Amino acid sequence: MNAQNQILVALAVASAGSLGFIAAYALRAGSHYEGLAFAVSAAALSYAAAVWARLLPVERVTDPIESYPSPREERQQSSLELETDLAAVTRYKVLRRWLSVAISLFAVSVVVPLRSLGPAPGRALFGTKWRRGDRIAREDGSLIRVNDMNVDSTLTVFPEHAVGDAQSQAVLIRLPVELTPQTGGYIAYSRLCTHAGCPVALYRASVKQLFCPCHQSAFDVTNDGAVVAGPADHALPRLPIAIGEDGFVHATGDFPEPVGPGFWERG
Amino acid sequence: MIRRLFLWLDDRLGTAHAVRTALHKAFPDHWSFMLGEINLYAFVVLVATGTFLALFFDPNAAQSPYDGPYRMLAGAHVSHAFASTMALSFEVRGGLLIRQVHHWTALVFVCGIIVHMGRVFFTGAFRKPRELNWVVGVTLCVVGLLAGFTGYSLPDDLLSGIGLRIADSVALSVPLIGTWASFLLLGGPFPTTQMLPRLFVLHVYLVPLTIAALIALHLAILWRQKHSQFPGPGRTERNVAGSPMVPQYAAKSLALFVAVVAVVVALGAFVQINPIWLWGPYEPWRALVPAQPDWYVGWLDGALRLGPPLALHLFGHTVPSPFWPAVLMPLFLFGVILLWPWIEGWITADQAYHQLLDRPRDVPARTAFGVAVLTFAGGLTLAGSGDVQARYLHQSIVVITHFYQVFCLVGPLVAFVVTYAFAGELRRLERHPQVQRVELHRNVEGGYDEDAIA
Ligand code: FES
Numbered sequence: 001m002n003a004q005n006q007i008l009v010a011l012a013v014a015s016a017g018s019l020g021f022i023a024a025y026a027l028r029a030g031s032h033y034e035g036l037a038f039a040v041s042a043a044a045l046s047y048a049a050a051v052w053a054r055l056l057p058v059e060r061v062t063d064p065i066e067s068y069p070s071p072r073e074e075r076q077q078s079s080l081e082l083e084t085d086l087a088a089v090t091r092y093k094v095l096r097r098w099l100s101v102a103i104s105l106f107a108v109s110v111v112v113p114l115r116s117l118g119p120a121p122g123r124a125l126f127g128t129k130w131r132r133g134d135r136i137a138r139e140d141g142s143l144i145r146v147n148d149m150n151v152d153s154t155l156t157v158f159p160e161h162a163v164g165d166a167q168s169q170a171v172l173i174r175l176p177v178e179l180t181p182q183t184g185g186y187i188a189y190s191r192l193c194t195h196a197g198c199p200v201a202l203y204r205a206s207v208k209q210l211f212c213p214c215h216q217s218a219f220d221v222t223n224d225g226a227v228v229a230g231p232a233d234h235a236l237p238r239l240p241i242a243i244g245e246d247g248f249v250h251a252t253g254d255f256p257e258p259v260g261p262g263f264w265e266r267g
Numbered sequence: 268m269i270r271r272l273f274l275w276l277d278d279r280l281g282t283a284h285a286v287r288t289a290l291h292k293a294f295p296d297h298w299s300f301m302l303g304e305i306n307l308y309a310f311v312v313l314v315a316t317g318t319f320l321a322l323f324f325d326p327n328a329a330q331s332p333y334d335g336p337y338r339m340l341a342g343a344h345v346s347h348a349f350a351s352t353m354a355l356s357f358e359v360r361g362g363l364l365i366r367q368v369h370h371w372t373a374l375v376f377v378c379g380i381i382v383h384m385g386r387v388f389f390t391g392a393f394r395k396p397r398e399l400n401w402v403v404g405v406t407l408c409v410v411g412l413l414a415g416f417t418g419y420s421l422p423d424d425l426l427s428g429i430g431l432r433i434a435d436s437v438a439l440s441v442p443l444i445g446t447w448a449s450f451l452l453l454g455g456p457f458p459t460t461q462m463l464p465r466l467f468v469l470h471v472y473l474v475p476l477t478i479a480a481l482i483a484l485h486l487a488i489l490w491r492q493k494h495s496q497f498p499g500p501g502r503t504e505r506n507v508a509g510s511p512m513v514p515q516y517a518a519k520s521l522a523l524f525v526a527v528v529a530v531v532v533a534l535g536a537f538v539q540i541n542p543i544w545l546w547g548p549y550e551p552w553r554a555l556v557p558a559q560p561d562w563y564v565g566w567l568d569g570a571l572r573l574g575p576p577l578a579l580h581l582f583g584h585t586v587p588s589p590f591w592p593a594v595l596m597p598l599f600l601f602g603v604i605l606l607w608p609w610i611e612g613w614i615t616a617d618q619a620y621h622q623l624l625d626r627p628r629d630v631p632a633r634t635a636f637g638v639a640v641l642t643f644a645g646g647l648t649l650a651g652s653g654d655v656q657a658r659y660l661h662q663s664i665v666v667i668t669h670f671y672q673v674f675c676l677v678g679p680l681v682a683f684v685v686t687y688a689f690a691g692e693l694r695r696l697e698r699h700p701q702v703q704r705v706e707l708h709r710n711v712e713g714g715y716d717e718d719a720i721a
Contacts, residue, residue, distance in 0.1 A: 035533065035535055039528075042532060043526065053518035068396060118454040121447060199551070234578065262585045262586075
């Protein structure tokens with residue numbers, strides 16, 4: 001097929017593709033048909049343009065590079081002029097100093113309103129919503145009694161009055177009772193990875209490790225949450241818990257240290 | 268008709284000469300000069316599809332039960348951001364196609380920028396007088412990454428939420444100002460209700476405006492300086508040869524534009540991307556295994572995985588471990604890339620104008636350095652999916668992580684040496700006595716004459 005016929009066919013295909021797209025859209029045919037028709041149309045147009053480009057007479061142009069640098073005298077002249085002009089303005093020493101002071105302060109005052117964007121960090125990252133005596137609740141708000149969990153199972157838990165609070169999320173694990181006899185085998189850790197804050201969502205009962213799916217830090221549940229692998233640089237904070245006389249698991253206080261990733265003020 | 272318009276304009280603006288030179292501007296014919304255009308056209312597609320999406324997307328973080336047609340999530344508590352993205356995918360006519368095309372084009376955009384940067388780097392096109400445009404281009408790359416990440420974070424699905432959480436932790440890791448920066452950016456401790464509306468403003472306004480301005484600057488500088496070119500007959504350090512822009516080059520470029528459209532639309536139609544209904548809405552206590560970011564963030568994710576578990580404690584303050592791989596390393600890497608024209612100029616003591624490009628093999632040290640950087644970034648990116656590889660290879664993730672730690676340290680050195688040697692070998696082959704290079708001339712009889720090239 002010669003070039004002209006090729007272009008002709010391509011343009012016909014492109015037109016058919018566009019019509020097909022309109023039809024697919026009108027009939028709500030879905031993204032496959034819509035996309036197919038549109039892509040066919042675009043591809044055919046592209047083919048037509050490419051063949052058309054070959055059809056054009058070959059032409060060569062050569063542009064000289066002359067716009068830079070400017071001729072020598074011009075450069076000398078204008079750079080000197082600039083310097084003299086500036087010197088004329090800035091020769092008042094005292095004024096110059098005050099000008100830079102005024103401009104700096106002006107610049108600062110321009111960015112000061114950015115302060116409205118958020119509250120001061122204060123102690124916000126140092127504590128969570130856990131209080132002494134808070135009973136431990138599941139995601140759906142239901143409370144946990146001492147016999148609710150099997151050995152080697154885990155639950156995502158919150159303080160009963162702050163269910164769903166991202167900062168307070170903890171993982172409650174039931175270990176074989178001999179590992180933590182005081183709490184009937186129960187043990188709880190912050191569920192925020194101390195590396196970059198992902199939920200430490202996986203538990204490997206065989207090695208008693210919590211595992212973070214984001215960058216694979218692993219924490220030893222039987223050793224105060226110490227890091228055993230991965231990029232995390234400090235242990236998972238442990239939530240102090242006890243079993244009440246009523247059989248509910250409850251916290252005996254907040255985490256002893258800030259939860260989640262490290263930050264400058266953490267110390 | 269065109270002619271009347273031309274004259275009408277000239278009557279008023281005196282543009283005849285300027286338009287004529289512009290239309291005949293020389294564009295070098297080598298294919299690699301069209302790589303940058305792919306990004307320009309991808310950006311056009313992004314703005315068009317993005318505008319459509321923005322008309323339907325609602326960044327509001329307020330939660331309500333989902334009641335759309337996707338029954339698997341019926342009743343789930345989702346934000347307006349998530350629900351409106353779901354509506355875009357399942358209810359707005361043509362919405363799913365446009366959403367997927369937008370996402371695919373974003374991937375093509377970032378990829379294209381990096382390939383184009385590679386072309387400019389390996390041929391030495393960044394040398395004097397083009398250092399400025401190199402800086403503009405590297406900045407475009409960074410802002411392009413930001414555009415991708417802010418967009419990825421908007422739908423408030425599980426992956427985007429986890430990504431934001433990690434990004435916030437990286438911000439927190441910056442000494443002195445990190446905590447304040449995080450609180451000002453998000454309006455409080457993560458997660459906040461303001462973060463999505465703010466990301467939305469960044470993603471649809473500030474970032475694209477910056478990109479548009481940088482592209483304009485990039486092209487203006489290109490226009491003023493004209494293209495560089497590969498050496499060849501008639502090409503010198505003070506000219507540029509090629510096809511005129513109109514009509515020859517314009518036809519080629521138009522073909523490229525619609526080809527880009529065809530590719531991204533086909534991808535958007537047939538290759539599912541970011542099916543947020545499978546991830547579900549973001550809830551800060553849920554995790555996804557395995558979780559993978561968009562490819563261009565993979566190197567940072569990988570760096571976070573390989574980084575040392577090392578926090579610095581200074582006078583009652585902490586520099587936590589994410590700082591080294593996710594702040595310091597990228598700053599250093601992009602710093603070196605940004606300043607490369609000056610670094611190379613300083614090493615080679617080269618102050619001359621360069622209109623003619625190098626072949627990569629002719630400047631082995633630079634080429635080897637570029638390949639080393641790519642090896643490093645590639646290793647990090649691969650490490651970003653280490654958990655998936657561990658599963659397929661039946662290896663412990665610890666082994667995989669150690670492998671990539673060693674790879675990222677040793678790999679670039681090996682790559683440097685091998686590339687250096689390989690470039691030398693290529694040049695030696697050209698000079699080999701048995702390889703005769705000849706130039707063919709058509710003679711008057713219609714046959715060919717051979718001329719040996721020294
Ligand atoms: S967030 Fe857990 S390992 Fe990085």
